[in-house]
Amino acid sequence: MLAALELRHVSKSFGRFHAVQDLSLSVPAGSVYGFLGPNGAGKTTSLRIILGMLSPDSGELSVLGSPSAMSVRNRVGYLPEEKGLYSKMTAASVIAYFATLKGLSSTRANQRARELLGRYGLGAFADKKVETLSKGMGQKVQVLASIAHDPELVLLDEPFSGLDPVNQEVLEEILVDLKARGCTILFSTHVMSHVERLCDRLIILGGGRGLFEGTVSEARSLLPIRITLETAEASPLLEILPGVRSMEAQSSNRWRLELEPGASASAVLESCFERSLRLRRFDVQDPDLHEVFVHLVGPSARETALR
Amino acid sequence: MRNALLIAVREFLDNTQTRGFWFGILLVPLLWLVASQVPLILARKGTPTRHVALIDTTAGERLFDVVLDQLKTAESRRELFHFREWAASRLKPGQALPAVDKQPQAWSRLQEDLGPLMKADAGQFAPPAPLNRLIALPAELQWRGDLSEFEGRLRDWMRAGRLFKPVGVDEEVPLFAVAILQDGLTSNAPPILRFWSVNQADTQLQDRLVDALSRNFRSREYSRLGMDSSSIARVEGSQAQLMSFNPRKAEGEEQVGVADLLRQWAPSAFVYLLWIAVFSISQMLLNSLIEERSNRILEVLLSSVTPLELMTGKLVGVAAVGAVMTLGWIGSLVLMTFWTLHTAGAAAMAADSIAHRLPLELATLLLDSWLLPAFVLYFLLGYLFYAAVILALGSTCNNLKEAQNFTGVIALLMMVPLVSITFIPKDPNGPVATVLSWIPPYTPFVMMNRVAANPPLREVIGTLVLLLLSDVAVLWGCARIFKTAVLRTGQPASLVQLARWVLGRD
Known part of the structure; x- marks a missing residue:
């Protein structure tokens, strides 16, 4: 699949601080891509490099086939981490204004603004000044402003932060709609459930470097599968189950197993039956993305937080 | 340049769609009206x-x-x-x-x-x-x-x-x-x-x-x-008649009259307008930039436009606001003069009285002299100089409080032309006026004030070229600062850092 966005060995420093180091990633066209990392991991700097607001010290990038986002800026949408709008403008006019800056005619931009506001539940607020809207509404307006020109690539920096659960659902709906019409989406977030639900691929950054890049299931496979197993009576045979890396006895007939990387839970279950173990419980727990994230960035994130 | 124009239009509408803007336009003629009418009303x-x-x-x-x-x-x-x-x-x-x-x-x-x-x-x-x-x-x-x-x-x-x-x-x-x-x-x-x-x-x-x-x-x-006390009183009451002549005027018309006094002092009024216009719209520019910076709107804008387009758009938009403002002031001044004539009862005045001739003299002065073209030229060049500096410094500040440290210094520097308004017309081609004319930030104000005194052509052209070159240099340097500083957060930049940005070393 063609890449809508590609970074190859990109680095950027500010004085002695290395904000981004040797970062490489590839975002397939039409996919949803998660951009994860703790605070200070280099996410915003990377996004600014992608958008052409900052020049990398070294490395190459390709945005919709162009070496610079500025030459394809009308095909790219962007929502920054810290949200803000012109408080005296109306919701419709502010969306239309940003759409005209992305090449739409004034008439078309106004049409699109009202169409989007109507579709996502803000039709009644189209002519209200931004300063009169709630924070969540304002944030939705800004998301709509970043996509009003029908971009092929959308970069969203922490789009879910500050939204209540209902509006988070609306935003998910917006992202699903964008994907459905072929738009490539890259978004950063600290909420792993959004990544698990929405992303085809993801990258986890730490200390300015890419620590992992791949699919959600590939990320999960970085940590061992865990099984809670309970038998009707105490059994000494457990130690010889296949693929078990470690075992913690929680009682005389209850254990917590951790499998070797690549080992399968079904093989363990099959082996239990072969040994005629009378199972009362066989509970498989796949590692979630949160655990993978903490496992990968934990030490460096703590360092950053304490600095 | 389409995007620069869009930014300029938004900037213009944003500033002109406020009550404060129109109040500001009305305030100056209102003050003139109050200053001219209050003594009469009190009398x-x-x-x-x-x-x-x-x-x-x-x-x-x-x-x-x-x-x-x-x-x-x-x-x-x-x-x-x-x-x-x-x-x-x-x-x-x-x-x-x-x-x-x-x-x-x-x-x-x-x-x-x-x-x-x-x-x-x-x-x-x-x-x-x-x-x-x-x-x-x-x-x-x-x-x-x-x-x-x-x-x-x-x-x-x-x-x-x-x-x-x-x-x-x-x-x-x-x-x-x-x-x-x-x-x-x-x-x-x-x-x-x-x-x-x-x-x-x-x-x-x-x-x-x-x-x-x-x-x-x-x-x-x-x-x-x-x-004889009555004879003495009569003699004491007599006074020599003054007839003032200006050798620079056309042959046969050398005698100095109301129109000449108007010509001599009108530039000072224009300098004052120029000063208020440059000062107030520079503030507008700073406020708008700080709002966009503190709201992080700049980041969205810069994903759509280049820093140069953004800076150009803002400069042009606010210049248009300044143009409307000064046109409003000059227009209201002319209207007020005609209104005063109307309410005073034109028929009651002798055809050659000062009050009767004033509106005509004023209109003639505005249409036939270099005042208006000079005002437009010096307004643009002076505005570009100060606005570029304000934009560059404003782009390094996170809020108005930080920006006030810089603007305070600029306001102090701008006091010099304000103080010079009254003394330059008395010696318009003297050494002080000449020296101040060659200092680019002061050139627009001082040269505007010297318009009536026909300063040497070489000085007019020389100071204009120097001002133009300074504008280009300041715009270039400030654009470099703006480009680097506009997305930066943290402490405002030091002078050394600003210099490094101008030289492209950061």
Whole structure:
């Protein structure tokens, strides 16, 4: 699949601080891509490099086939981490204004603004000044402003932060709609459930470097599968189950197993039956993305937080 | 450049769609109007009647009548002024008011005489209340022959701010002043006026009394010395006639008139406008930039436009705001002049009076001179210089408080042309004016102020070229600072850092 966005060995420093180091990633066209990392991991700097607001010290990038986002800026949408709008403008006019800056005619931009506001539940607020809207509404307006020109690539920096659960659902709906019409989406977030639900691929950054890049299931496979197993009576045979890396006895007939990387839970279950173990419980727990994230960035994130 | 234009349009609409902007446009002509009309309105009806007592302690010639005559004459002149103004605004079209320079026995009689010239609905003239009314002191303040004892009682009375009802007055009033007339220290010395009043700011009455007493004393002295006092008064009243000529004017038209004075001082008014315009719109620019910076709107904008497009758009948009503002001021000034002429009753004025000629002279001056083109040129060049600096410095600040550290210094630097407004027209081609003209941030203001004095052409061109080059250099440097600083967060940049950004070393 063609890449809508590609970074190859990109680095950027500010004085002695290395904000981004040797970062490489590839975002397939039409996919949803998660951009994860703790605070200070280099996410915003990377996004600014992608958008052409900052020049990398070294490395190459390709945005919709162009070496610079500025030459394809009308095909790219962007929502920054810290949200803000012109408080005296109306919701419709502010969306239309940003759409005209992305090449739409004034008439078309106004049409699109009202169409989007109507579709996502803000039709009644189209002519209200931004300063009169709630924070969540304002944030939705800004998301709509970043996509009003029908971009092929959308970069969203922490789009879910500050939204209540209902509006988070609306935003998910917006992202699903964008994907459905072929738009490539890259978004950063600290909420792993959004990544698990929405992303085809993801990258986890730490200390300015890419620590992992791949699919959600590939990320999960970085940590061992865990099984809670309970038998009707105490059994000494457990130690010889296949693929078990470690075992913690929680009682005389209850254990917590951790499998070797690549080992399968079904093989363990099959082996239990072969040994005629009378199972009362066989509970498989796949590692979630949160655990993978903490496992990968934990030490460096703590360092950053304490600095 | 489409995006720069879109930003300019938004900037223009954002600034002009506020009440504050239109209030600012109205404020300047309003201030002019107030400054020109308030003294007239006060002269008509503003000052209440002041109650004054007079005590004549002189032994020789009684001076009471002298002072009384003076007060009566002043009141009579005032009534006459009001009558002329009243009658002028009620004349039939095409009629002129004949000379009325003496108070008639009765105003109604004079009004009857002027009847054929007046409109049918002219009504009756009511003389204004007197400015100063001479009254008798209350019983507690009766003169008992001892000055210090009297002044003691008077001081206590006036300090207490007491009110009383003088004879012939229906209400209780305060005592505005007590004038005590005393003989001079020697027989040939002029009399002394001891003037007691809590209002020491308005010296009109005491000046008038001193003038009457002095004239009376001089006249008496002339008679005592055997001189004809009436001849002397006539001679003293005469004055040399001034005819001023300017050799730079066309042959046969060298005499200096109102139009020339207008030409000489109009540039100063334009410099003042220029200063207010540059100063206020630079502030608008800073506010708008700081709003976008603190809201992080800049980041969204910079994903759509280049920093240069953004800076250009903002500069052009705010320049258009400044243009509307100054056009509003100049337009309202012209309209106000014509309105003043209209309300003053054009027909009542002599065709060659200053008030009648002023609007025409002003219009001629604006259309036929270099004032307007020079104003537009220097406005643009001066604005670009200051606006670029403001944008660059503003882009390094996170909020208005941080920005005020920079703008305070710029405001101080901008005080120099403001202070120079009055002294440059007096020596427009002198060394101070010349030196200031060659300092680019001051060139627009100083050269604008020198327009009427025809400065040497080499200076006009030289300073203009230097200003243009400075604008280009400042815009280039500031664009580099803007580009680097605009997305930066944290502490405002130091001067060293700014220099490094300009040189592209960061």
